[in-house]
Amino acid sequence: MLELVTFxxxxxxxxxxxxxxxxxxxxxxxxxxxxxxxxxxLLIGFLFALAILVPIYLAYFLIGxxxxxxxxxxxxxxxxxxxxxxxxxxxxxxxxxxxxxVWRGVRFWMDGSGWAYAAWAAGWSLLTMLTLGLALPWRQxxxxxxxxxxxxxxDLQGSFEGRGWEFFKRGxxxxxxxxxxxxxxxxxxxxxxxxxxxxPPYVALPVLLLAPFLYGAFKAIEWRWWISGIRFxxxxxxxxxxxxxxxxxxxxxxxxxxxxxILLMVYIYLxxxxxxxxxxxxxxxxxxxxxxxxxxxMLVLGGAGYLAFLLAMxxxxxxxxxxxxxxxxxxxxxxxxxxAAANVAAKGELVxxxxxxxxxxLDIVGF
Amino acid sequence: xxxxxxxxxxxAPQPEDTSIFYDGQSNRRHQVQLGLTDRLEISENGTTxxxxxxxxxxxxxxxxxxxxxxxxxxxxxxxxxxxxxMLAAALSSRCSQLxxxxxxxxxxxxxxxxxxxxxxxxxxVIWFGLPFAADRLAPLVPDTLERRxxxxxxxxxxxxxxxxxxxxxxxxxxxSKLMTAISQAAGIDTxxxxxxxxxxxxxxxxxxxxxxxxxxxxxxxxxxxDEIAGVLAHELGHVSHRDNTRNMIYSGGTSFLIGLLFxxxxxxxxxxxxxxxxxxxxxxxxxxxxxxxxxxxxxxRLGRPTKAMGDLIFRITGNQxxxxxxxxxxxxxxxxxLKHLSDEDxxxxxxxxxxxxxWTALKALCK
Numbered sequence: 001m002l003e004l005v006t007f008x009x010x011x012x013x014x015x016x017x018x019x020x021x022x023x024x025x026x027x028x029x030x031x032x033x034x035x036x037x038x039x040x041x042l043l044i045g046f047l048f049a050l051a052i053l054v055p056i057y058l059a060y061f062l063i064g065x066x067x068x069x070x071x072x073x074x075x076x077x078x079x080x081x082x083x084x085x086x087x088x089x090x091x092x093x094x095x096x097x098x099x100x101x102v103w104r105g106v107r108f109w110m111d112g113s114g115w116a117y118a119a120w121a122a123g124w125s126l127l128t129m130l131t132l133g134l135a136l137p138w139r140q141x142x143x144x145x146x147x148x149x150x151x152x153x154x155d156l157q158g159s160f161e162g163r164g165w166e167f168f169k170r171g172x173x174x175x176x177x178x179x180x181x182x183x184x185x186x187x188x189x190x191x192x193x194x195x196x197x198x199x200p201p202y203v204a205l206p207v208l209l210l211a212p213f214l215y216g217a218f219k220a221i222e223w224r225w226w227i228s229g230i231r232f233x234x235x236x237x238x239x240x241x242x243x244x245x246x247x248x249x250x251x252x253x254x255x256x257x258x259x260x261x262i263l264l265m266v267y268i269y270l271x272x273x274x275x276x277x278x279x280x281x282x283x284x285x286x287x288x289x290x291x292x293x294x295x296x297x298m299l300v301l302g303g304a305g306y307l308a309f310l311l312a313m314x315x316x317x318x319x320x321x322x323x324x325x326x327x328x329x330x331x332x333x334x335x336x337x338x339x340a341a342a343n344v345a346a347k348g349e350l351v352x353x354x355x356x357x358x359x360x361x362l363d364i365v366g367f
Numbered sequence: 368x369x370x371x372x373x374x375x376x377x378x379a380p381q382p383e384d385t386s387i388f389y390d391g392q393s394n395r396r397h398q399v400q401l402g403l404t405d406r407l408e409i410s411e412n413g414t415t416x417x418x419x420x421x422x423x424x425x426x427x428x429x430x431x432x433x434x435x436x437x438x439x440x441x442x443x444x445x446x447x448x449x450x451x452x453m454l455a456a457a458l459s460s461r462c463s464q465l466x467x468x469x470x471x472x473x474x475x476x477x478x479x480x481x482x483x484x485x486x487x488x489x490x491x492v493i494w495f496g497l498p499f500a501a502d503r504l505a506p507l508v509p510d511t512l513e514r515r516x517x518x519x520x521x522x523x524x525x526x527x528x529x530x531x532x533x534x535x536x537x538x539x540x541x542x543s544k545l546m547t548a549i550s551q552a553a554g555i556d557t558x559x560x561x562x563x564x565x566x567x568x569x570x571x572x573x574x575x576x577x578x579x580x581x582x583x584x585x586x587x588x589x590x591x592x593d594e595i596a597g598v599l600a601h602e603l604g605h606v607s608h609r610d611n612t613r614n615m616i617y618s619g620g621t622s623f624l625i626g627l628l629f630x631x632x633x634x635x636x637x638x639x640x641x642x643x644x645x646x647x648x649x650x651x652x653x654x655x656x657x658x659x660x661x662x663x664x665x666x667x668r669l670g671r672p673t674k675a676m677g678d679l680i681f682r683i684t685g686n687q688x689x690x691x692x693x694x695x696x697x698x699x700x701x702x703x704x705l706k707h708l709s710d711e712d713x714x715x716x717x718x719x720x721x722x723x724x725x726w727t728a729l730k731a732l733c734k
Contacts, residue, residue: 009481009482009485009486009628010478010479010482013475013478020428023428024428024429024430025430027430031430031448032428032429032430032433034427034428034429034435034446035428036427039478050627054623064519065515065516065519066515066519068518068519068520068522068523069515069518069519069522071522102444102446103394104389104394104396104446105389105390105391105392105393105394105444105445105446106389106391106393106394106444107444154393154394341394342394342395342396343393343394343395344393344394345392345393346391346392346393346394346444361626
């Protein structure tokens with residue numbers, strides 16, 4: 001089973017264990033793939049990434065100051081660099097994971113350029129933003145084509161057959177339901193700026209209730225479209241994941257977060273009551289007894305509670321949004337013409353975990 | 368037999384399709400028969416495909432119920448899968464170092480232990496090491512760099528507040544008279560740059576490089592010149608202690624170190640942000656107390672009451688007492704500071720800092 005608590009440098013071991021678990025519990029034609037990556041590689045990759053990121057951040061800081069001196073907020077375009085860098089890291093991280101994936105004694109591998117991919121991704125993202133998300137299906141299709149074209153299983157080359165139009169046809173109604181009202185709301189808010197707008201509860205509540213359904217449907221459509229587009233040589237995949245397949249999981253996440261949140265509030269309340277009973281003032285901005293040790297204790301206790309809450313939330317997300325989503329997507333998948341992959345010769349070299357380290361250091365995920 | 372396991376009889380005849388071998392060169396399935404002599408012999412229809420010494424055989428990840436093996440001296444991706452439980456048991460008993468590389472219970476404990484130790488040492492560095500380092504390093508930062516950072520921030524402020532610095536002539540004269548009196552008393556020879564911004568927020572702050580900003584919201588709340596003088600002296604205290612630079616070094620360092628723990632060097636993630644604000648709160652408090660002491664000295668030299676500034680702060684923050692968020696605010700524990708300011712209060716011995724006319728002009732600066 002999954003280890004439940006992650007902290008500090010143990011995260012590398014945890015991530016590795018989770019992947020080993022997921023890989024070995026997935027079955028392709030009766031055989032489970034094997035994850036051969038090791039946590040030590042991730043740790044070393046992270047340390048290498050630090051050596052690269054630290055000078056970059058210092059340079060970013062100094063260039064940023066110079067740009068700001070010339071013109072206020074002139075340093076904002078520098079974010080673009082980090083956006084590119086993030087996609088580069090995602091590409092390289094995926095490459096690491098793929099070369100650590102072995103099925104029937106032959107490993108997957110990946111070539112292609114992380115920077116070319118990053119530029120490609122940035123261009124498409126810009127277009128997606130300009131079209132308020134309408135171009136998203138074509139963006140995904142273009143990026144998947146690039147990634148899958150450079151994916152290999154032994155000497156079998158991957159490709160991606162999914163078309164943006166297909167994705168669009170299945171999901172356009174979600175766009176209408178989600179993006180259009182959101183844009184309208186934004187426009188109204190900007191118009192009335194700076195007067196504050198109160199969103200009445202009879203608008204907010206249905207939106208909140210609807211959101212998990214919309215997002216769940218979107219993710220299910222995306223998964224199904226993605227899996228059905230994957231090819232390795234003649235081998236093709238087909239997924240029959242239904243739109244409603246992921247609703248439950250998103251509700252489970254919400255169902256766990258609410259009690260956790262309530263627990264946190266109760267905990268903070270109890271802590272402050274306890275401190276009050278001990279004669280200390282937990283929120284002493286101004287009180288009469290002149291002691292501030294209560295505030296410090298509250299700070300430490302509250303902080304510990306908040307950290308515990310965040311860690312518990314990552315566990316919930318891992319269990320439902322990582323493991324269960326994966327399990328459902330995998331279970332919905334059928335493989336066709338696998339005999340085309342019956343005699344694949346081994347090829348491809350291992351790559352370092354630097355990409356994973358960079359992604360870790362930049363706090364981004366993706367695959 | 369190498370380790371003299373319990374199995375003495377030759378293994379039972381093997382059912383078909385129980386042992387599959389992949390040679391690591393291609394993904395072709397070899398249905399093999401296993402011979403357990405002094406080493407493991409893997410043969411297909413009488414041809415020996417591989418022989419593995421028992422001591423080199425290691426377990427690899429596989430689906431439950433299937434024993435998947437690799438061998439150190441064979442190609443790294445060669446795999447043998449044994450599906451028959453009896454045979455798997457017989458084979459396992461002969462391989463003495465089957466689970467050598469896998470992290471067992473003890474190893475996990477060691478990893479968790481070291482991870483905890485790393486966490487504790489990082490927290491210790493943040494708590495004790497960084498304040499020390501920031502105090503030592505801040506004086507080494509050249510003035511020119513400080514001023515450059517200040518200029519950059521100044522431009523941003525200009526954009527955010529629409530460049531609305533206040534300025535009718537008589538008000539400005541009063542303001543600069545006040546400012547000159549304070550900076551002379553503080554022993555600062557270089558002219559201090561200061562401005563009043565037209566915004567209802569009651570606040571004042573100093574930029575790196577020494578520019579002081581007063582918000583008209585604070586002017587509106589003030590009832591006499593001593594209150595404003597105290598606040599300005601407090602901000603000059605930040606300037607002369609170089610608190611901005613110290614704080615930058617300190618918070619940059621904390622973000623980085625906490626980022627090490629959670630895997631996010633930018634220090635932008637919610638987790639990092641939360642833990643950082645908790646830890647830095649106590650550090651900022653010390654800086655505030657230092658600036659208060661500075662203000663007290665200046666006011667003593669001017670022969671003016673120190674309590675006035677405390678009254679002003681209380682007037683502004685007094686009604687925030689129940690706000691739980693104030694445990695994280697940068698100016699906490701007003702009560703404590705107010706007490707300190709009142710304790711140091713002396714009856715006025717110097718002349719008033721502004722005439723009534725000048726005070727009226729200053730109050731009307733932004734009207």
